[in-house]
Every structure is written in C-alpha cells, then in structure tokens.
Amino acid sequence: MAEKERAGSGLEVNVEDLGDISLISLVGEVDVYTAPMLKDAINSLVERGRYHIVVDLGKVIFLDSTGLGVLVGGLKKVKSNQGELGIICNQERILRVFRITGLTKVFPVYRSREELPTKEREKQDAG
Amino acid sequence: MPDSPERCYELEIPAKAQYVSLARLLASSIARSMSFPEEDVDDLKVAVSEMCTNAIVHSGNGTAEKPPILVRYCAGRDYLRVQVSDRGPGFDIGCVLNRERTDLLEKGRGIPLIQCLVDEFQCDSQPGSGTVVTVVKYLRPRESQP
Numbered sequence: 483m484a485e486k487e488r489a490g491s492g493l494e495v496n497v498e499d500l501g502d503i504s505l506i507s508l509v510g511e512v513d514v515y516t517a518p519m520l521k522d523a524i525n526s527l528v529e530r531g532r533y534h535i536v537v538d539l540g541k542v543i544f545l546d547s548t549g550l551g552v553l554v555g556g557l558k559k560v561k562s563n564q565g566e567l568g569i570i571c572n573q574e575r576i577l578r579v580f581r582i583t584g585l586t587k588v589f590p591v592y593r594s595r596e597e598l599p600t601k602e603r604e605k606q607d608a609g
Numbered sequence: 610m611p612d613s614p615e616r617c618y619e620l621e622i623p624a625k626a627q628y629v630s631l632a633r634l635l636a637s638s639i640a641r642s643m644s645f646p647e648e649d650v651d652d653l654k655v656a657v658s659e660m661c662t663n664a665i666v667h668s669g670n671g672t673a674e675k676p677p678i679l680v681r682y683c684a685g686r687d688y689l690r691v692q693v694s695d696r697g698p699g700f701d702i703g704c705v706l707n708r709e710r711t712d713l714l715e716k717g718r719g720i721p722l723i724q725c726l727v728d729e730f731q732c733d734s735q736p737g738s739g740t741v742v743t744v745v746k747y748l749r750p751r752e753s754q755p
Contacts, residue, residue: 515626
C-alpha cells in the first residue's frame with residue numbers, strides 16, 4: 483500500500499507498509515507550514531492500528547523544532563500502544579537538530595533503510 | 610552588539626506559516642554571499658525559521674488578522690545579525706527559559722535550539738507588548754591550509 487501526497491509548498495509525503503512497519507518517506511522541508519502533513523500521515527497510520535512507524539528523513543533538506551514536535555507527538559501516540567517510531571537519517575544537518583535537543587536518545591535512529599530490523603528489510607527486498 | 614558599517618535588508622511578511630520559508634531563503638542567500646560555511650548557513654536557517662515561527666504563532670493576540678512580521682538582516686564585516694519583530698501580546702522570556710523540560714515535550718524547543726545555533730541571542734518581550742528577537746552569527750576565521 484502506498485499513498486502519495488504533494489503540497490504546493492516544499493514537502494512530499496509517501497506512506498508505505500513494509501510488513502509490520504509503516505514507512506513514511508519525506509522529500510523537502512519540514513517546518514510550521516508543512517509539518518501538519520507529517521502529523522496527518524502519522525495520525526492516519528495510528529488510526530489504522532499501525533504502531534510501528536519509521537520516518538525516512540534521507541531526502542529532507544530542512545527540519546526545525548515544529549517538525550521535531552510532530553515526531554515527538556507521534557512517538558507518544560505509538561508508545562501508548564506499545565509501538566515505536568524511529569527515523570532514518572544520515573545527514574549531519576538534520577541529525578544536528580536531533581542531537582542538540584537530545585532527541586537522538588529518544589528516537590531509534592537508522593542510518594539507512596538497510597539498517598531497519600532484518601525481518602522487515604527482507605520483506606522490503608522481496609517486495 | 611558589533612559595530613558598523615553594515616548593509617541591512619528588511620523583509621516584511623504576513624504572519625502566515627507559508628512565508629517562513631521566504632525568511633529562511635533570504636537568510637541563507639545573505640549568509641552565502643558573505644561566505645559563511647554551509648554548516649553555519651544551515652544553523653542560521655533553523656534559527657530564522659524558529660524566530661519567525663514563534664512570531665507567527667504568538668502574534669496577533671488571538672485575532673484573525675495578525676499584523677505582519679518584520680525581519681531585518683544586517684551584514685557586518687564578520688557577522689550577520691537577524692532581528693525578527695512582531696506586534697503580538699509579548700511574553701515573559703524567563704518563563705520560557707526556565708521551563709522544566711522532558712524528552713517527550715512536543716513544544717518549547719525553539720528558543721533553546723536558537724541559543725545553541727547562534728553566537729548571540731537577545732529577546733526583548735514583555736506581556737502586553739510586541740517581541741523583538743535578535744541573533745548574531747559570526748564568520749569564523751578560515752582554518753589555514755596545511
């Protein structure tokens with residue numbers, strides 16, 4: 483399953499299910515204008531009972547505290563359902579914001595999709 | 610604050626979320642023209658984004674029509690100063706800075722983040738008046754080549 487959404491601003495949101503994990507891939511900028519799109523994507527997954535979420539920030543060129551707030555809100559929602567929310571990111575410019583705010587200790591951080599838990603990666607490769 | 614001479618630019622934007630990227634873009638353009646390293650350009654973009662977001666979210670005193678936000682960029686010989694002014698209700702900066710934090714707080718990271726990303730930070734705000742937030746980022750001396 484894949485849903486794609488594009489706004490006039492600078493963020494593209496793509497959601498796909500990889501076995502037990504739902505992957506939200508973002509392309510563009512996450513700020514006060516575009517963060518509601520990410521929030522909607524997370525909320526939709528939680529409403530569908532998808533509590534294991536990974537947000538791929540590999541193609542995000544900008545993220546500020548509004549984006550962090552949405553991710554933290556999502557993390558709280560999935561954790562209350564025994565789930566988890568992680569991020570994929572290998573860009574120092576984005577990781578720096580997580581590091582300064584201490585959130586690298588809160589979110590599971592994967593450097594690439596290949597680092598996702600093995601079982602899910604096998605499903606992804608098979609797909 | 611640093612001495613003149615300065616080249617200053619002003620940008621007035623509606624207090625709407627879609628205009629924050631414009632203020633960021635101008636900050637990055639000016640910083641790059643001054644030969645700031647890309648890492649520092651990124652820091653300035655985040656700082657300006659946080660400042661404008663705060664101004665937009667908190668300005669207008671709850672009214673539907675919010676007054677515009679003024680962003681002023683002043684480029685000195687070795688620094689860039691950015692000032693964001695709103696005509697919102699103002700707030701007690703002490704309450705924000707002294708707020709107890711937890712990892713899973715959804716809001717309240719903006720000002721601490723700005724403080725980590727710039728060299729100087731100043732916030733002039735009082736309940737009942739507007740808010741002026743000023744940051745300064747200095748050009749670091751280039752490391753000499755071996």
